[in-house]
Amino acid sequence: MATTKATIKFGESRLTIEDIVAISKQEKHVSISHAPELTNKIDSALAFLDRLLKEDGVIYGVTTGYGDSVTVKVPLHLVHELPLHLTRFHGCGLGQLFSVAEGRAVLATRLTSLAQGYSGVSWELLHLLAAYLEHDIIPAIPQEGSVGASGDLTPLSYVAGALIGERDVYYKDQIRNSGEVMTEVGLTPLVLRPKEGLAIMNGTAVMTAVACLAFDRANYLTKLAARITAMASLSIQGNSHHFDEILFSVKPHPGQQQVATWIRNDLNHAEHPRNADRLQDRYSIRCAPHVIGVLQDSLPWFRQMIENELNSANDNPIIDGQGEHVLHGGHFYGGHIAMAMDSMKTAVANLADLADRQLASLVDTKYNNGLPSNLSMSDESRRYINHGFKAMQIGASAYTAEALKQTMPASVFSRSTECHNQDKVSMGTIAARDAMRVLQLTEQVLATTLLATVQGLRIRIERKELDLASLPVAVQAMYNDICSFFEPLVEDRPMESLLRFTIDAIQTQRWALYQ
Template identity: 35%
Template sequence: MVVLTGHSLTLEEVRRVVFHKEKVGMASESTQKVEKSHEAVKRIVADKKVVYGINTGFGKFSDVLIDQGDVKDLQLNLIRSHACGVGDPFPETVSRAMLLLRANALAKGFSGVRPVLIERLIELINNEIHPVVPQQGSLGASGDLAPLSHLALVLVGEGEVFYKGEICSANDALSKEGISPLTLEAKEGLALINGTQAMTAMGVIDYLEAERIAYQSEWIASLTIEGLRGIIDAFDEDIHLARGYVQQIDVARRIRDYLADSHLITKQGELRVQDAYSIRCIPQVHGASLQALDYVKEKLEIEINAATDNPLIFDDGEKVISGGNFHGQPIALAMDFMKIAIAELANISERRIERLVNPQLSDLPPFLSPEPGLQSGAMILQYCAASLVSENKTLAHPASVDSIPSSGNQEDHVSMGTIAARHAYDIIKNVNHVLAIELICALQAVEFRGVDKMASSTRKYFDEARRVVPTIAKDRQFSKDIERVSEWLRYSWV
């Protein structure tokens, strides 16, 4: 069981909860902190102190005071009015992660909610009731208002959920699991929606898949090196130590390990003096992408344990401060960085694909065709890869450089972090397909060279991959092969 404290959640724990459906609980010390924070909100309401979001309107309405008898209606009105997302829903994995991250943030005890609110979020996780949350509509400050409003609606029995493989009304799913809808109290609606959990949940799923892609790209590239009879000298440790980047050094070491006993690799001067950059510079390019992913990981590990709503309550209510922790700029920049880093893995992969299929660049059969001319072989696989990397270049344009004022210019700078996280997911899917294409081509190339000459490590990958996609004995509908290999790459890591 993953126990939420508000400060100790790890990406590995998120992965276990999201993909392996591990159960979740809340630490007793967190429950006590949450209780104290909620008591402070109750005193503020009883004493009629003016505090943003508790007895005032929101955004541009922050100067509008709310009567004590209307504070509960204020919270329900908030989530109903803000639930205006559009477009396809986030993947169910992202919705599940959103519940987890929102519960963990509230468990820090700075938000003034009742423990039952967090317990209800945990019940949704443990009963696999996942809110249907439209992907579009968030500016990334004040947090992910629209997406998190769709999540919050489920707690009051409204909206829709993923439940047992179908989409149904939240009320029906709650009823079947014996869960009663909540009536929100002072500040609870605001605490639920004022945060970065949509962009961060999407970002965590992005990162976990991106990390997987980065490591898979290395053994796939190793098969390509064998198929092209690449020069191993470029991966010599001394070269990479001379530059000093740890990630570059590690990539070179892993490539050497994959190819340790290969009879297909060459030494410089045997067949050629140098390989093209897409082969020779694998450690430098892949290593730089891993550097970017390390940066992204650091930001996500902070954000999944961050208090990101507003206002925050300190010192048992003696200090209540309106600030801007909901602003998604740290995650927006990280997501844009990750988009570029992962897109580059596809860019260099597509160039390796070209070298595998282009008869002017290698001595392999033209387009790896079994009967060049009569059969096109892998010719159009490269077209597909080229299209995907071109699309990625558009998606990699940074979202965080844009900002549109909102709420009557009260919220005059926003992050667009959720857009960045969504686009990162699209790029990752494209990269996955490009790597699948490289793998299909590399498998064919090493067959031509002689499978018995492969390294023992790459041979294991070859045998496993051949169970997913057969050799190209004649032309067929390769779209199905690409999808099958892509799915295998995606789900072999979970």
């Protein structure tokens, strides 16, 4: 029976990271609220701008140039062309295009900000953004070209340009001109009001959208890294006492304690030792909660920063229509997203490093407690020519090195630009893109190590050194599911397609972990 998708009403209440992720996956419909409070904000801001334009004749970005060109007065007969030129001269983005899912997140994030009611935009603009999401018409946005203040000007110009019918969009698995697509589906290109070009472009929507998606992936990886640690410990017949409840009660980091609990439950550890026969495993097993826990404990403040930015009015100037104020400031500055993403990529890269070290122990006969070299399951007579996980471990080391290299904070590389008007910038979009790259590389490492742990468990089970039925149901289910698409690695064979399938399983969150 088909389920009805819920609808998110923009401008009605505070949105969450999960809302943006759901929209990016087309799991929810969108609409615009017409609650009295929002209606009053939108209508009063439009009326105030129109009145101010007639009475004073000077409004930044409406009757003046932009940025360093603020002293350039635009003749009234050209005011309505100015926003069109803003969208056009910023059409210089480079690099790969953001994906369709990322583009949906960008539209939803910008709509969240504009629907706060402090940007001086029309109902037509708000409803067209919602219609784009409902029709799945997604601007094709180059990833490069933003310094993160004044917001994401260049990438967001591709949103503005699409809404007026001039730029390209993704539609039905093709990249086409937005004007043609709008004609096809019965939408009318937007005619920009005097401040609307600036309102669309002068904000943090790209970096914040990417941050929402990054958070979702990082949150899943904390759980996956815990499950992999448990499976690695089982494979090397490790010491479950390293995750003991009493042990972790004396170091009260809640995220670290949560990770230890997950691993402890996966290992069915229930008894508190007086002492242990096997004293200490290597740090990559024993200290895993301390590594994964850093990310788990950081997620709440990442969420706070991302969701506060998401639910903010972050363009310039801010239009207070009810109080009749034009407020000039710097809310386009993406410093909070930059800090969150720079911190996240460091914590995530440490998961890659942890899993890479766990893999190193699994494949090495000096450390794996009796497992075959490189986890090869070949017959004794053919062990001379079979190599198991040897090359995959090399690959994991490469992915890990690249992830660690990407952890240099982007936020410290501010560059004065735009004739020194933008003389201190956030680099938040670069930080967010870096975080996504680190996540991709870390997912590749975790995919490799996950497969290795399954191979190790297979060997223990085949040797009757481990009873699968003794493991928790969730661990059994995940092991059996992976075995359904991962045949035992006996004879050497190409593993790329399996790795790609496993990475996709991670990115689509195939396994419900610690629900």
